[in-house]
Amino acid sequence: MSWTVPLPQDNWKERDTYVFLREVWTRIKADTFTWDPPNLASGVTTDTTLTSTDASQLAGLRAGMPIFVTPPSTLNSGLVVAGAWVPSDDQLTIRIYNSNGSATNPLSGTWGFGGFLP
Numbered sequence: 001m002s003w004t005v006p007l008p009q010d011n012w013k014e015r016d017t018y019v020f021l022r023e024v025w026t027r028i029k030a031d032t033f034t035w036d037p038p039n040l041a042s043g044v045t046t047d048t049t050l051t052s053t054d055a056s057q058l059a060g061l062r063a064g065m066p067i068f069v070t071p072p073s074t075l076n077s078g079l080v081v082a083g084a085w086v087p088s089d090d091q092l093t094i095r096i097y098n099s100n101g102s103a104t105n106p107l108s109g110t111w112g113f114g115g116f117l118p
Helices: 014-027
Strands: 028-035 045-051 067-070 079-085 091-098 109-116
Touching (some): 014 028, 067 079, 067 091
Antiparallel strands (some): 045 091, 067 109, 079 091
8 A cells, every 4th residue: 555645736726826826936036237346356355245226126135035146258257256145135245256366357247146035
């Protein structure tokens, strides 16, 4: 005799599915923004905090939410995105490391981000 337990979604009505999907959709926060990173000296790591004033797309981020950023394809060689986090509501901090042997002035570009509200 097999032990099978029905999954909760096996008994969902169509409305339940819509409610679930709406809940998931409202918790996903993803968008793009244009940003010109600061000049970086050789071997330096810098943290830059952007706010919803800098990029209106950041409105809705919540402190502590898991987040990732995607740099533009034009990001200078040797620059490493070493992390990103949401320190306060409507803010995004991006850490960049310059592994080049010389100072670098990164180009402005379109960055992407995505996260999930807890």
